[in-house]
Amino acid sequence: MASDDSLPTLKVLLIGPSGAGKSALLTRYCDNEFDPESSTATIGIDFKIKRLAVHGKAYRLTLFDTAGQERFRTLSTSFYRGAHGVILVYDISSRASFLTMERWFDEAEAHTGPGVALFLVGAKLDKADHNREVSSEEGQALADSHGAQFCEVSSKTRQHVRDPFHKIVEQILASPGLTSGTSSRRGTTVRLNGNSAEGYLSGCSC
């Protein structure tokens, strides 16, 4: 697939506590893969790009993982810059993971602009029958209190894995204020690969 820089780019972050299943969700959505053995922190991928067509129009969705910086809560302010949406992920089989979400909402809200799209995801839905520690209602209530959308997914069984991505993109596209700057990082931004122009030391020697 061609990576077409001219497409409008949407930046979406996946945040949440270590081991919540952020990377599994990302890998399942982007590559349709699931590795039940993988439990280590994600190394080596800065972000994933997925081309997405919504209502006949193409977008370039860039998905940023926490790169392990969630472990000691050291995500930088620069990580959050320009994000159109944030997907907050917890593990429905871990009460402890759910209890950290209020702080993750606080961090996301503090570092992003007003009106940024928020989506709460309860991951590991495949464990619902035997190991569920957080009810679906609790998840929904937390999401509601922050004006976020909500769903539960299983990266293992693929259940609902596309929903958070589709719905957050729809929400982003429905808020014109969020996307006004997407197609252009131009404007005031200098491109380091641009061509040189006339200066003191170029041009005619007069």
Place this chain on the structure above:
Amino acid sequence: MESLGDTLWDVVICGTGLQQSLLALALSRSGKKILHLDPNDFYGGAEAALTLQEATAWVERLDKSGSRSSSVFRSASITKSEDSPALSFSRAYSLALAPQLIHSRSQLLNDLVSSRAYKQVEFLAVGSFFIFQPPSEASEKPTLNRIPSTREDVFLTTSIPAKAKRGLMKFLKFVLDYDVEPKRESWQPYTDMPLSEFLSKEFKMDTQLQTYIITLTLSLDGNLSTKDGLAVIHRHLSSMGVFGPGFAAIYPKWGGISEIAQVSCRAGAVGGAVYMLGTGIESIDTTVADQIQLQLTSGDTVKTRMLVKSSEVAVEESGVSRLIVIIGSPLKMLFEAVVEGQQKPAVAVVALPSGSLTYTAGKTSPFPVYVFAHSSDTGECPVGQSMLYLTTMTTPDAEDVLGKALQSFLDAVGVQPSPDILYQLYYERMAGTVDGQMEGSILSFPAASPSLAFDDLTLGPVREAWKRVLGDAADESAYMTFADREGIADDDDDLYD
């Protein structure tokens, strides 16, 4: 998850200032086990960009440590107008502790491009340089004269008489290859003499033109040698037009160098480094061979083969004084593109030459004051406001000089009614050690220079540290040269309606 103490780290890096962060970036593909700490609970160290809340805490912390402070910063204080309804919320601001310009030909930019880290940073154009002109009569207003930025600009300007223009043009051409024979011969006799003398004798420049040239050097004491001056002017002029017409330097959006540090740390994390903020080193134990044991302020004990830290210890009484000001006006006239096709600049530079300010009965400013004005395009303040960074050499009167410079600058800009001063942060930043140190497996970076333009000398110690960590495996040609780390989805495009 493995606990910190179970791992034998290859290197522990302490501090997330630019040098340590660039080291993390340089090592991000090395496979080395890296633990990266910072005693502050924000990234960037001495180059950090602070929110208003962080700035308040920073000032309080400096106050508390008082004279015992080992920090390069001192005498910090905040002045806020009592009821500033125009002041927005804390996070709407980024106060850059190191608002350095980066010349287009700086090696730093080459490193950021080859390492792909530049993709996460937005760079803005540094536009016009102005000279402050005090009024000739007390009843008049001071003015700002723009220094022409390109050859075409020199031709068009009306502020320089035709005869002086010839001298200026001759000089600009001279600088192009000043360091090759036969040109070198012409300035060698002046090597260690003041640049102004060379300009006056060899190019018949009057004081006004000399000031133009010296302003371009951003020299803090306004008195640099011919040799150093020519090198700095060459850097400036050869950077002109590299990334677009009419500008020679760029500035990272959202707080300058701090942003580069953060993006570099992110690259380190993507490469597997573990990050802890608000955690410093309590004590260092080197009694076990080939291993350093560190007691961290978090209570953890960790083992590492190498330790890299900074020597952020003030060793000299000289330094710079800075006043960071939030202004309740966009000061639009400073940020206009003056060359056709020029990127809209977000930064303007104004020099108030030595002697141009009378700050108290009969006393004039002993050193130049530089004002870096930032528009809201830098993301450092809300739309409708602007940021000013005033810098001068530290003297006992520096705070008064900067206060006077702020008033005079606003007079010269001439916005009516005079814009509100919403917030001021004053501090002094002392010079640190110039040389790095290596004791066994403990390496200290020299403190970064407080210069106004980024100095490529900052990069040397990073490369040295990188070599030390990698040892024989260091391949110099591969330094900071990486492929993209974007994961393009393997799956088909996602199409839905």
